[in-house]
Amino acid sequence: MDAVQLDGLNPPPAENGSVSQSEPHKRLSQVDTVVLPFLGGFGRYQRRLVALTWIPAFLISFSQFSDHFLLGQPDRKCVRPDQNRTSSARMIFDLIATGNDAAAAAEGSNVTECMCSEWRFELQSGLQQNVVTKWALVCDGEWKVHIAKFSLLVGSIFGYLLMGAMADWLGRIPVLLVSVLSVLVFGLAVAFSVDMAMFSTLRFFEGFCLAAIRLSLYVLRIELCLPAWRFSMTMIASLIIVGGQLLMPGLAALCRDWQVLQIVIIAPFVLMLPYVWMFPESLRWLLVTQHYQRAKRQMYRIAHSNSVDTATDPSGILSELETELQQKPKTFCVTQLTGTRNLWKNTVVLCVNSLTGYGIHHCFARSVLEGSATHLHYYALAAIAVASCMVLFPVVAGFGRRGGLLTFMIITALASLLQLGLLNLIGKYSLWHDAALRDTLNQRFSYAFSIIGMFSSHAVSTLSIFYCAEITPTVIRGGGVGLVLASAGFGMLTAPLMELHNQKGFFLHHVIFTCCTLLCIICIPLLPETAGQPLPESIAEGEGLLRRPILHGEQHHLLARTEVREYSRVQDTPLHQVVNPGNGSVPSNSTANGVRTS
Template identity: 60%
Template sequence: VGRRPVLLFSVIFILIFGLTVALSVNVTMFSTLRFFEGFCLAGIVLSLYALRIELCPPGHRFMITMVASFIEMAGQFLMPGLAALCRDWQVLQAVICSVFWMLVHFPESLRWLMATQQFEASRELILQFTHKNRMNTESDIKGVVPELEKEITRRPKKVCIVKVVGTRNLWKNIVVLCVNSLTGYGIHHCFAKSMMGHEGKMAITHNFYADYYTMAGIALASCLAMCPVVGFLGRRGGLLLFMILTALASLLQLGLLNLIGKYSQLPDSGMSDSVKDKFSTAFSIVGMFSSHAVGSLSVFFCAEITPTVIRGGGLGLVLASAGFGRLTAPIMELHNQKGYFLHHVIFACCTLICIICILLLPESKNQNLPENIPDGEHYTRQPLLPHKKGEQPLLLTNSELKDYSGLHDSAAVSDGISENTTANGMKSM
């Protein structure tokens, strides 16, 4: 369908549902309209993320993504103040929804149009850009428009996300990132409940605004830490580091705190419940810090390694996995926190599995975006650490791979010659 049609559809209906929510007369009407509003919001997030990735050059993709994350964090910090100014939730709902109309001005992704062979729409979009920027068509894009006009007769070739099932490496990369996203967003709730007190016993504060700004501040610190870490270690190295931190915080919180709890019951141990609460709060903060980075990097990583023709589907799967991870929070609330420890243990085990699976992912730093499925298949795994000078790498890159297609033919010819030749080079009689 494209990025722009999905964006326009989502914006129109989120305005309809969002403004209608303010007129709700009962809980059933409110819940139903909020459900469809969230459905449209997911379409806006997906289409904007794909557009942002496809518009940026390779060296600026992560920087622009971090700028968008900082803008999102600014919105979280300003939201309580905006709510205080509006005073009424109906007014606040109308103010928030009124901002979405600005998104209708986004153009279609030229990269997606070219990748799906929609050359006529590509030519019109290029001419539109040149007209708005007051560029000279003959000198600035000489040869581009005539080449597109030659290919206009070709039929568009759109690819469904189901095609990824027949690939060798691409589907594995997407599945790994889906599991990473689910684990990162799912275990984030476990750490948040531990810090705020899953039974009201370990809450650091009872002030709503203090709790809200504490969690928003941890998310902001996580975004700030991702910038140098990913810039130095790359996408795969940064994701691996934050996943290791998440696993350590989870395992220490589950194991060490139980050990401290047993020793605190002894009369001569000198430990109290306050020591356990302080350790739990510290591990929860570290876990929330690292799990937020894991979830964000998983979505960004998937947007880079998924080909343009199916990038919307790949991003949709990872974002759906993130949503399923967030869904564990209300599930635990419905069960009155029963099974909370087992819930945390399952996600802790998932972090250990993810650490192993991350090593199988390719590195996409400073790489061009893959346009079609064969390009995505060429994203192979590289060594995590660069090989030393003069040392032969164990994993060759695509440019270093050699063609062995004639190997069997040459072997067959040599076998035929050896059958007619003796050991001293004379032909047999």
């Protein structure tokens, strides 16, 4: 499917609601179609840099999945009962006196289990000691574990939002360098925490820095690749992250102690410090923000590495660059999205998709895990993620970005609806009188729908982030990708929130996210197709990406209707944007909403 883009990529007029700005010179702004092909395309230089973005993916995945080991709940046994706790017993008597026998029975069971002054713990994660066992965070202290999980995710959300905007303002490499230095400080300090308050606070800043590293590398990888390579290079990075997830149990078994594990996870980030010399700033960002002096040096460096002769300049890029060297650099901010008409809508749709994908993934995972922390379930989750990434390749190749996202979202919605509705029908209208057989059938269906839902929701989350990176223009790509990643973080927050409230309201939580999947199915067809298209560089180009008409011949039918033509003047893309200035006629490749690019 083709994308629709405004002719000439000029800034839309005032009625389009877009931010007014002056554009860089035409050939210098055509990075995918003119600049990179002149410099050797996706040559040896770009491939080496993309490989460098894969290496930290292992380290990021170790930190991302470390909660399962650092904060995993152990099996516990009381070795010394506490006979002096009378406050809880007094609470039970008060409940009995008020007639609340059921609450008294439940409270009595919890009090009996927790009346202990010394515990014996046994971990199933490969460690001999973790944070929970060190500070005995069970019973009354269990809520501190959920707060620690909560703090890492909240730190990640703030990191995506703030450092994404900084990456657009200062550049990708400065944000990456500062984040690597900071994660070394805060990550290593976590291993020497003296209490749970210090641990949770430092984990917040660790999550903040890890989010900035992931965001910077993601954007750099996208901006290095030509259209034909973008998706495959990103999916390889996703598979590497899942590979890190698979290696974590073995790493935990080797370390044995949570402090050693934390140091082993963070210390290799030292290897990223030379990136400040090995990894150049994004050429796209330099050109679109008019840092032409730095862009000139980098273009010659890329040409030399790719063995390209710059003496001949048939496209006139270098000579054109010489005439622009005196231009002053410009700065951009993601807040400029509020002045656009199409771009902010596309971003909001993808943010809701990302939030829904990660949020409903927890609903499916809970049905499969059922509180288990064994390696079998951990590896099952990783295997589902691997399968999801592998299936994304042929689906996106066949249906495109928009079609693939819609396909997986429909599968997610069906799995969720069937799990919520069909299982209740089996229990209510089943002809089998054998309750055990009915419960077994119900459980098997629940597992099947949960596995399908986890598979498709993981694909939805991964594709939504990538889709946003392609739709958002270079000048605000860091902030745009930060928004969709922060939305994913909000979706992941639902897991510790539900655990903090002891899974109360879980069914309503699942119903809400199921409704969100239906809303996403309605909104996804409004997105433009970006497969095979150049990345938008300026806000005007991102604003010009429009949805292709769904029905064959729809554009000719709309162009033939005078009332639709008049109405379109107040729509997102006025017709005078595509009218030939010479004779006032509409070009042959125009549509009711713009000019089709192929």
